[in-house]
Structures are given as C-alpha cells and as structure tokens.
Amino acid sequence: MNKKSKFNVWDFLFQNKVVLMFLVLCIGATIASKQPLTFVIPELFTRIARNSFIVLSLIIPVIAGMGLNFGIVIGAMAAQVAIFFTTYWGLTGIGGFAATVALSTPIAVFFGFLVGKLFNYMKGNEMIGGLVLGYFAEGLYQLLFLFIFGGVIKLNNSDLMIATGVGVKNTIDLKDTVKYALDTVPMLTIVEVGFYLTLIGLGCSAAFKVVKKQAVDWKAVAVKAVAAAVVYGLTFIKPVERFLSADRLLLLSAVELGCLLTVLWQAFLFARWKMLSKRADEDSILEPLNTQKMIAYVALAAVVYGLTYIPALYKVLIAVKLPVMTYLCIGALCGFNNILMRTRLGQNMRTVGQSRTVANAAGINVDKTRVIAMIFSTVLASWGQLIFLQNVGTLSTYGAHTQVGQFAIAALLVGGASVQNATNKQALLGIVLFHTLFIVSPLAGKELFGDPAIGEYFRVFVSYGVIAMSLAMHAWKKASKPKLESDGEGSAEAA
Template identity: 35%
Template sequence: MTRRYGLKDVISHFFINNAVPIIFIVFIAFAIPISGFSGPYLTQQLVIRVSRDSFLVLSLVLPIMAGMGINFGMVLGAMSGQIAIILVLNWGVQGVGGLFLAMAVATPMAVLLGWFSGLILNKAKGREMVTSMMLGFFISGIYQLIVLYFMGKLIPIHNPVLVLSRGYGIRNALSLLTMRMSLDNLIPLKIAGISIPVATYVIIGLLCLFIWWFGKTKLGHDMRAVGQDMGVSEDSGIKVERTRILAIILSTVLACYGQIIYLQNIGTLNTYNGADQTATFAAAALLIGGASVVKASIPNVFIGVVLFHLMFLVSPMAGKNLMGSAMIGEYFRVFVSYGVIALALALYAWKRLKERERARRSLRGTKES
C-alpha cells in the first residue's frame, strides 16, 4: 500500500517546484504599481521584448533535454551571427533579404563551432555548464581577434563606415539601420494601438512547433534517454556522444538565428561585447520561468521571458519612486540577472533533497503497511 500525500504535501511540492517564478511574480506585483507605468506602455514593451528574446531562450531547451544543462556556449552561435551581419553590411544587402542572407552565411560557422563545442563537452561529462562557459570566453578571444585585426587585413572590408580609421578592424558600434526591424515590420499589425511584430512571432511559433515535433522523433527520444541515463542509453544502442554533439549543434545554430533576430530589433551591433551576456540573460530568463538544469519546456521559456522583462522594465522606476534613485533598480536588475542563476541552482539542489526525503517517507510508509 502506497503512502497518500495530504494537501499540505501537495502545496509544499508545488511551491518547491515553482519557487523562482513565484518569487518574481510577488516582486513584480509589488513593483508595477510603484513604477507608475501604464498598462498599454507595459503591454507594448512586453510584446516587443518577447519577440526579441524568445528565439534565443528557446535555443537552450534541446541541450537540457539531452542532459547537458544550460548551454552557456550558445554565445558561439551569437558570435557567428554577428560576424555574418558584419559581412552582409559590407556587401550592402539591405532589409529582410540581408537578414536571411546573414542567417545563411552564419549557419556553417555555427555548425562548425557547435560541433567543436560538442566534442569538448563530451570530454567534460558532468561539468558541461562551467565548461561551456569557459569555452565561450575562449572563443570570444578568437572572435575579437578576427573583428579587430583580421577584418580589413585578411578579410576584405570595403565599406569605410564599418572600418576603424587605421584601415582595419571593425568599429565598436555599428548601425543596423538598413535592416532594423525589417522582420518585425514585414507583416505590420496594430491592435488597440499595440504594434505586433507578426512575422517574428510566426518564426518563433514555427520554432516551438519544431521543438515539439523534434521531441517526438527518434533523435528526440534518444536525447531524452541520454539525459536520463547515459549508461543505460549506451547499452540500448544509442550513440550517446553523437547525440550530445547534435544537441549542441542545434542549440548553437538556433542561438545564431536568435542573435540575428535580436539585433534586427535593437538596430545597433555592439561589435566586441554584444554576444558576451547573451547566454547569461537567456539562462536567467529560462530559470525564472520555472525551468531547471535538467528540465525545461516551451511554457517555461515564455513565462520566464515575460517575468524577466517585466522586472527589467519596472525595477528602475520603482527604485526611483521608492528610494529616490533609479540606480537602485538598475543595481537590482543587474544583480538579479546573475543571482537568479545561483538561486535557481540552489533551489534545484534543495528540491532534489526534498524529493529524496519524500521518497524515503513514502518507502517507510510502504514498509509499515
């Protein structure tokens, strides 16, 4: 006879599983009235920001499915996208055509870097997250070497607007005016005064369908099996290392496309630092949505992006109105961007401990009966 859980156990289990989003919902509910922002303003900002960042955050789902944790190496894909955008600007291709050309140019680079990243992470099983973070720093150095010294010297750059005055190296900030919001405005739509980037949401929706469909394919089932137990998967005939590499390649390529979508919305390319925080912010948003390092879903992505950006929007003004200084809110949201990752990992460890305790209590109840 199995032990039955009471209402107290069910409520406790719910709060343990959803501790991070609950904390942020409480904070945001407290901060929105203090910030003084109107409903239409917050709605418009959220519609834009969710379309801007969701693709990037969705790129983290597949490695988690494969048991590799959060892929901080997604910055490799972001760097590939930025190099492709620089090349497209140099060629003078504008609008949505330039956007899709950048995706096409970036894809081989992202595949190669994803394959390299997957090989490295297979040598660091159990330590994938910290290894992928270090790998991102390493590749960032190579990326900066390429854009600072090789472009204009070894790689021909003919557009003088892109190049530093010394004749080689790319400028610190590049205007993307020729492709700014080219995808967002491809299918214009306004509802109650709120501008909705329909084409961007269509692409995000297609990616969601792809992830859902992919999870039902043999490769998707193999990734889930590998994520649950690599030893059993190997014994079952699944090529574990190949499956893990494919998960990282897909994540890197999707992150590359996500960075291009992000940049066309922003309209400015920060050449040397633009990709550095991509993984941190995407990971924070995913964890705020209730995901963990072993389980993530599409609803976690959208809940996290909404809560993350609501916090980013309201905290500076709430800090100014409450404390007399907007910097209080700025400090808080920067702290949260990094702190939420540590908080989520700590809560995940705590949740695992509670689950073991529940399992032991259940086992004792079974033996007693």
C-alpha cells in the same frame, strides 16, 4: 491515485515557488515604478519578440542532459560574424536577412559541432565549461574583429572600419540594411509563401512515395491542397487583403483572432470526433471526448473577448502592435521543439538526458546525440541573435553577445525551468516575467531610492541570483540523492 483527485494548494504553491515569487516581484515593481500599463505592455511585447527565440534555443540541450547551455554566446557570435559580412557586402531587406541566416547557419553548425565535441570531454561540467568557453570565444572574437579584420583580411569600408583600417567599429548601424527586415514582412506575403510551401511539401511527399512505390492517399493530398488553396483564395477578398497587407498586427486583433480560432478549433475537434466515432472499429482506441474541457475553452475565449471591452485594457490592447513574422518564427520554434521530441532523434535525446548508461546499453550513440543537440542549440541561438539584431537595428560589435547567455538562461529559470527540465511554456512565461522586471526595475529604483542605478543593479543581481540559486538547488538535489535512497532502504528495512 487519490492525490490526483485532491488538488493540493500547498503543493502547487511549493512547486511553482520561483514563478510565484517573480510574479509578486513584477507586480510590486510595476506598481512602485508608477508607470502606466500603456508604457510597460508595449515595451514588453517588443522584448518578447526580440528575446524569445534565443531563450527557446536553450531547451534542447536541457532535454539532452547537458544543462543550461552557456555556450549559446558562441551561436550569437556566429550570427554577428555573418551579419558583419552581409553588411559589408551591402545586402539589404528581407533578402539580406535571408542571406545572413544562410551564412550564419554553417558557421553555427561548425561552432556547435566543436562545442559539442568539447563538452563530451567534460561530461558533468558542461555548464561551467560553457561559461568559460564563452569567455574564451570572446577572446577569439575580439581577435577576429579587432585585428584580423583589416589587419590580415583587407577590408575597405570606412563606415565599418576604424579610421586606422585595422579593426571594426564599436557600433554598426543596421538601419539601412536589415533593420526590421523580418518584422516588416507583410502578412499577405506570409500567406502566399505559406501556400506555395504547402503545395511543394505535398508534392514532394507524394513524389517520394511514388518513387518508393508506396501507396499514396491521393484523396488526402487533394483535400489538403484544396484547403490551402481556399485559405489563399480568401486573401483575394478586398477587406481581407487590406487587413493582411499590413506587417504589424494590433494586439486587439490578435486577441480577437485568437478567441475566434479557439472556438473554431474546438468545433473542428468535435466534428472530427463525431465522424471518427461513426466508423470506429474495435482496434483503434478512440480517446473519449473531454466535453468539459471543450466548454471551458470556449467559455474562456468568450470571457477573454469580453474583457477587451474594458476601457483600461482596450487602451493597452490598441497600443501594442505585433510584428507578425517574428512572432510566427517564435511559434514555429515552439512547434519545432515539440515535434522534435516526437521523433526518433528527440526520443534518443531524452533518453541520453535521463541516463547515459541506459542509452548506451540500448545502443544509442550518446556522444553523437549530444553533439547534435549542441549543433541544434547553437544554430537556433544564432538565428535568435539575428532576430534580436534586426529588431534593435544597431550591432554593438563588442557588446551585443556578451550578456546573451546570462539573460536568456535567467529568463528561462525565472519561468520555472530547472537544469534538468525546461519547456516552451516555462521559457515564454520566464521571458514575460524577467523582462517585465527589466523594464520596470530602474524606474522602480528611481521612485523608491531616488536612483535608477539601484534598479539596474537589482535586475543584474536577479539574473545572477536566479541562476546561482537554480544551480545550487540542482547540485543539492544531486548530492543528496544517494543519501535519500539509502535512507529509503533503511526505513523499508525497519518496517
């Protein structure tokens, strides 16, 4: 109990050693690269938008005890097969993007199912299995794109196919089709669609209950509907409408909005607590309000807002424009990861991940749960790859997917995750650190050694090295665990 009250600095440093090491490395490399923050930060935010989704797709298999899913490469392949077809059919814009997602999902579900089935044959070897499986799938992918497209399935499109008619070109330009399809969805549309979706959701929920003859809390439904309508109504106010009609959000505005929302949220919490405490009965346990924490949040929001007036920061903040829809998708996935863990299925996944024996004894279908986790991860990875591709704007047919697993996993680990434990926070932190290193290391290499190639090799080494280290540490812990236990018994014995 005393441990908690005494905050141990060394423990904190030790537990976060990976993150801290990379933090130092990033700062050092950024300084060495002699690049202004106005260059590094916007670049970083572009990369966060591109890569976060796919890194977040790694979390579910980690929780289900299947380790780092090197098989997400296969999800990326599913995405590329889908995007090839929609490009061939000439679908464009957000509609084209939606069609691509719709097409890639069943493919990814199927692939994920197969991968999950296979992984059930190699329990304990999923990681090496996934890696090799990625290479194996690479062979099949090349077979499909080089020989079957055009060779077996006749495709007539000189933009996509090699001159001989057999095989797909090395790069496919997405400029006229789905480039920025997701990034450029205006905020106004998002709010509008969100409003209708809320209404539909409320309606469906109520309808289900009516059909099942359960009581419906009409008052709550009405309150929610009205709240949604009010938010939607706000968009008809001219200045708001003008602000929302853009598709990118200035980082400055995002920070300001964030501060505002934090304050409003704390106020809401306070108000709700007041209301609940008035009609509290003994049965419900009302958690005491942590006023200190609330004040800290509000203060933090104020400080952050104040910081935006520092000229150097201001310059950076107005240089970055966030693609709203993409960031919303990333946020939604974070939310999904959290909500899933609070469902029956998620709890089963956690149980399976912690101990397959216990899960079996508790009547959980271990194999099925693992397959489902794999399907989730593969589908999310395929969506993540689509987000990546629409932002990049070109599809490198034979190269876009090859390093996906490698870099996503490295990023996750840099954020402090391990083979058995990964969270949204670690994923996002990892992306920031890893991609900062990615941006600045060639430049730092050039400044320090006179050759950018060294920096490039360095970042590749980092991505391999961090994975090797993490895997070795995990294996080390696993191998020495039984020993520790018996040692423990021995010492208890001696005492």
